[in-house]
Amino acid sequence: MQDHKPITRVLISLSDKEGLEDLAAALVRHGAELVSTGGTAKKLRELGHEVRDVSELTGFPEMMDGRVKTLHPKVHGGILAVRANEEHAAAMDAHDIGPIDMVVVNLYPFEATVMSGADRDTIIENIDIGGPSMVRSAAKNHGDVAIVTDPADYDAVIGELDGHGGLTLEFRKMLAAKAFALTAAYDAAISSWFAFGDQGEAYPHRRAIAATKAMELRYGENPHQKAALYIPQAVAPGIAGATQVQGKELSYNNLNDADAAFDLLSEFKDGPPTVVIVKHANPCGVASADSLEEAWAQALACDSVSAFGGIVAVNRTLDGATARAITEIFTEVVVAPDADDDAKAAFAAKKNLRLLLTGAIPDPRRPGQTMKPIAGGLLLQDRDNAMVSANDLKVVTKRAPTDQEVKDCLFAWTVAKHVKSNAIVYAKDGATAGIGAGQMNRRDSARIAAIKAKEAAETYGWDQPRTVGSSVASDAFFPFSDGLLAAVEAGASAVIQPGGSIRDDEVIAAADEAGLAMVFTGMRHFRH
Structure with missing residues (x-):
């Protein structure tokens, strides 16, 4: 006793x-x-x-x-x-x-x-x-x-x-x-x-980090790993502080993927109705349209196979029509700043689907740091909060992009920033047409994205893939012209990339020969 x-x-x-x-x-x-x-x-x-x-x-x-x-x-x-x-x-x-x-x-x-x-x-x-x-x-x-x-x-x-x-x-x-x-x-x-x-010192000699446990999770990335969610004292709107309206307990992977979706969605904080679909921390469909329901349809069409069991994030109050459309496929988590009663009722029939309401969407330009553990240490870096506009683009080909190609280039570039490198993103009319993620070379990423676009065309009965006449973004420069030529084969008409390769002249010449318009951003967006 x-x-x-x-x-x-x-x-x-x-x-x-x-x-x-x-x-x-x-x-x-x-x-x-x-x-x-x-x-x-x-x-x-x-x-x-x-x-x-x-x-x-x-x-x-x-x-x-x-x-x-x-x-x-x-x-x-x-x-x-x-x-x-x-x-x-x-x-x-x-x-x-x-x-x-x-x-x-x-x-x-x-x-x-x-x-x-x-x-x-x-x-x-x-x-x-x-x-x-x-x-x-x-x-x-x-x-x-x-x-x-x-x-x-x-x-x-x-x-x-x-x-x-x-x-x-x-x-x-x-x-x-x-x-x-x-x-x-x-x-x-x-x-x-x-x-x-x-003192304005971003990387002090000693860095103390404190956080409070919000919940223990069922397991980590795999069932044999334990995990928990911790929240630092001061946080921006996000997944960690979201209200879970319904659905079963969130897993480590749910939270990680939902955060990836929400981080990309923040890029469209002040934009038109936008839907982001993420699978395994990579976007598999992104679209902006006049309504969330239309944006959902366009995002899903990019890669409906990968969207199964994915994470969906929207930048508007979720409405009933969009919610009902989302429930037509198996979805793990839906993230929104808010949801109306009609949307909540539509999800209520799907008891395992998690609905997270964040209340707000953070500024994509917000400062901050990201952290990654390595053996024996921690890597800290500034958030990749850089953005480009049309005024930042340098035309390097004989043909300048049209206004629509510029819009699609910037859309593809924004999405590519959130795709694991090597990243290739095709976009057309405010929607992703094909996404190639995480390959060891850029050519394969371009080819995989094109394959997904062809499969989508077959699934939806289109005459041609949406990569035809699209703009393509590469998160880093093309080291050889083969990656660019793969985009040409897919039907892209414009390219946005950082530039800076010792073979830029070779790549530009290949673009000119194919009749492409190409712009350089002067920055890259590696995401490892």
Whole structure:
């Protein structure tokens, strides 16, 4: 049977006082003396409790605008003393230090202060010193002291007190683990602000990253792998914070693919109704049209085979007609900023289909960094948030592209940015006509995309593939003319690529001979 350690004295210092009323009542009910500071002491007295001020305990007043109040041996000695250690007990007797059995603390709202746009001096004053010191002291001495940092744990603490009159060592260990995670995350936020916000240093010498577990997942990429979803403190609208309206539990792969779809969709945040279909983190169909229903039909036509079991993302409130069209094939996840009642009703009949509502679509130009683990380290880089417009394009062939070819070039280029390299994307009239992803050479990507376009034409009974008269984008330069010639064979009439190969002249000559229009962007979009 576990020993439940009673609580005789509690130090409470809170910036967020939610849940304090019930916790304080339980502590008093079990005979604990309450010691507190400033606003927390005032709140406890308003609740009708007797409170001993920390200044009375220490013999020193709060000073320096509250910067110094709990940083005192009679506070930290009472927290850190190991009760069974005779030398510690003698020191407590010699210096009149009473034991503190529980510390209830939450920290100054540093991140909220930063997010509010406060000035530098205000931000600095919201760096908590005394709070983290008490948290760490109590967590270190969890063998004798309980540290409570999360209001979500108040009910469990009350339950332990009411059920057993005290807290077990296992419970105190759990509280201590959460406490150290809290101070680590708090310091990570402060160090990040100093580096990024205060000094403009994107890649500091040490990079601390903190996140909170949102959910455990059924498994990782494969059933033998465990996985969980974590969310950093400050996030943009996205998959991690989306509301799941219906459907079975999300998997690791669902989340990864949904994020890929949503990331590409953000490129069309302010564009016409657009639908993105993703399979295994690669787009297999993208289209913009006058309505979501039409965009869905055009996106699906690009590669209806790969779309089976895929992820769908839309940039408008999802309507019933589009939802019903989507349910005609097996779909794992649908992502939208919102959905009307008709759409929700259409999906309700598909109980396993997950519907995620993000509430908003982030700015594709937003700053940020991406992270990838490698053996023994982490790779961090800036988000690929670069975009090009028609004014950025350099015509390098004898024939300049038509206005429609320019539009299709830019559409294909935007999609190619989100296709695994080597990426080739054919587009025509605001829809993808063929996508070649992840091949070891660019020629094969071009050929695979053309094959998919031919299959689509056969499936839909078209006279010719949509690659005929299309514009084709390559995420990096053509190192040889063979990749470009494969696009010519597919019927492309215009090309957009970064340029920069030592054989650019050879590739341009091949384009001129085929009567293509070709433009250079001056940037590439590798995605590995």
